[in-house]
Amino acid sequence: MSNERLFAFARQAGTVSATLIGLLVLTFCIGRLMPVDPVRAIVGEEADQATYEMVAERIGAHLPLYQQFIRYVNDLTHGDFGVSIRTGQPVINDILHVMPATIELATFAIIFGAGFGIPLGILAAVQRNKPADHVIRFATLIGHSMPIFWTGMIGLIIFYAALDLVGGGGRLSDYYVGLVPDRTGFILIDAAIAGDWEVFADAVNHLMLPASILGYSSMAYITRMTRSFMLDQLNQEYITTARVKGLSKSRTIWHHAFANIRVQLVTIVALAYGGLLEGAVLIETVFSWPGFGQYMTSNMLIGDMNAVMTCVLLVGVIFIALNLLSDALYKIFDPRTR
């Protein structure tokens, strides 16, 4: 490895760790300044002062803020993420349980969002200012501007209550819960390993609606970005040249214009995916989906800092990883960065 590359690598590692440390400090301060009291959450409204003080001491809430932080970071460097107040379990176990639920949801959502969003964006750009463009822009604008908890509830009312097409809240119907052994936490994968296709179908049935609603909202963003990237390219002179040279319209669009926006699209989709992983709180609440977003917010509301800090750290790592990944993909797709 040349010196230059080594330096670049060190710089990147430095940036990553500085970001994570900054994130930790900030989260800890905000979490502790928020008017929530984890001790009160544990002991309840009726407890007397003796009980309150005993529990405060046990969880270390009686210490000054900076000491609590040092204690937390110290545990962290020993690989100990602590125990959650809400569940009484090691935070890391909790996350291993909630994360697969969210990854399943977000992955289907992004497949839906990008799968429809990118072609629609291209279509809108090509058909600029024609009816198709207007329809697409209007439909995606709705997806972008509707509050997602509301779209979710309406989705439930129509597709679950009225039409009976999909399952209600939760990841599985009650009588399927626990039927397949929990190997990976991903119900679809677990059901497939067990070969239980009935459970698999039920899981898909429950996943479809929340994933497509989530996908619809991210599709709005992806479509609009694709359209504007695409328009940018279509206005370039090389496109005109290509057309004048006699290249077919579809070949110009796909081989020239689209090839040039692939890189930007990768970044957009990667970031949208990251957003879905941490930001599906509302849809998780409406659909009683036991995922990461719900875990993080419900713990934030009782000041369960071990859980919140680990969640924030994880979100930070996910975003950094997605950024690094899209950087790497840039290098593959864009010859200039090689």
Add this chain to the structure above:
Amino acid sequence: MKPIFNTISSILIGSALLMQPAYAETPPNMLVVGFSMNNILTLDPAAITGKEAVQVLANIYDNLVSLNAADRSKIDPQLAESWTVGDDNSTITFKLREGATFASGNPVTSADVVWSLKRVMKLNLAQSTSLKTHGFTAANAEENFTAPDEHTVVIKLPKKVDPQIIIMTLCLVGPGSVLDSKAVTEQEKDGDLGNAWLTNNSAGSGPFKLEGWRSNERVTLDRNDEYWGDAPAMRRIIMRHLAESQSQRLMLEKGDIDIAYSMSAADLKALENNEDVKVQTIGGSGFYYLAVSMKDEKFKNQKVREALRYLIDYQGLNDSVLPYFGKFRDRPIQTGISGALPSIGYKLDVEKAKALLAEAGYPNGFSTTLRAISDTPFVNLAPAIQATLAQAGIKAEIITGSGDQIYGAMRERKFELIVGRGGGGQLPHPDSNLRSIVYNPDNSDEAKLTNFQGWRTSFYDEKINKMIDEALVEANPEAQIKKYEEIQTYYADMVPAIQPFAEVVDSVGFRADIRGLELNASWSTELRTVTKER
């Protein structure tokens, strides 16, 4: 923007019902219950807080005795066959039934009962409060909870109180839950008396046992085949965390859940006309009240407090804001509890209030703050009370926030007015309400008696403390009732810091084909008797 969305979604729910096809029913021997489980942080009976965990554990643990679901003043035998109170009212002796076993197969013995009670005191967590109030401590537990033989439990009262209130406390899920001492001791870690293990395991003798708990997801209970009583019809009970009231309603309407414990008033009201669903309202614990801080100069003045009493629109709140949440009550003891006097019938009377304010030296009213948590029904109660206060010139700025912010301020005695909920009542004994709402043995800031609302409001009256203490030790039942009546009359006369305007009720929605659901006012509804008629 939000009301528009609500309207549209209501219309859609309505139309969805019209075109609804066949129901997806739950299996006949499985009961699915939905409610928000956000407040469940543990399933250890000694450590639980709030009513949600009680709703779960009532099906897992037995007590010596239990409160009758239909008649709250009646105490039913459970693990104890019979009980006697000693002649001088200082001991209670329980005789245990033969043949009761825990889910593990271990027999239920008096040693288990005594161990469980001592455990509550030693852990000193949330559920120890109700016993500590009556003088029990970790230190005196050894001496006060004893088991002379395998089927006898003797409880010695450390303080002179009405033994009935101790028997009632033992009916509560939490302090009175009987644990399998052998099974728990095996799981003990670092002297935690099994606290960590019991967070998501169970060791009871009730009709069901805990199969699994996933925080904010579901609780699964399986039938306890070792259960000593009649076997429940349900093999399995699934309790699902459904945070949204609308989700509970949709799933109840569809038949995907059988019972919904925590629906909002709007959804309950909408269900009234649905033939497939029933809604039942039962008495709860505590009151909705307007409280003042006696640290505030203005509210120290009795005339001002009396003026506030006439600035609450009791009837209006009862009719418009409180359906499904509470019903009118202006006395400090809940209706149905022995000794409770009928409501006085306070009414909104702005002229009278103005006159009282003028007498107190505030002819033009004053400015103050009114705290309320940002949750139903408080978000509606606070503006309604603000409006009636304004009619007499009292400008109250509303401060909303989370429970920690609002009740936190009250616990720190830093507030002016608060519209809140509380005041005991888990036990059907007048002392439970009075001790919580007005009793205050030490009014100093250092005392930090945050579990007494009396202390939080800085209200201190030596006479009422004495009256409450004396009534509790009165051995003659009739004389005791008379004393409680006197306390209520005195309460009305001297206008303490807390004015109740309603008592809490709980509303539950369930499928119409559910039979044998005996809702219990102390949240400890046992689902053992439930069957489905399908």
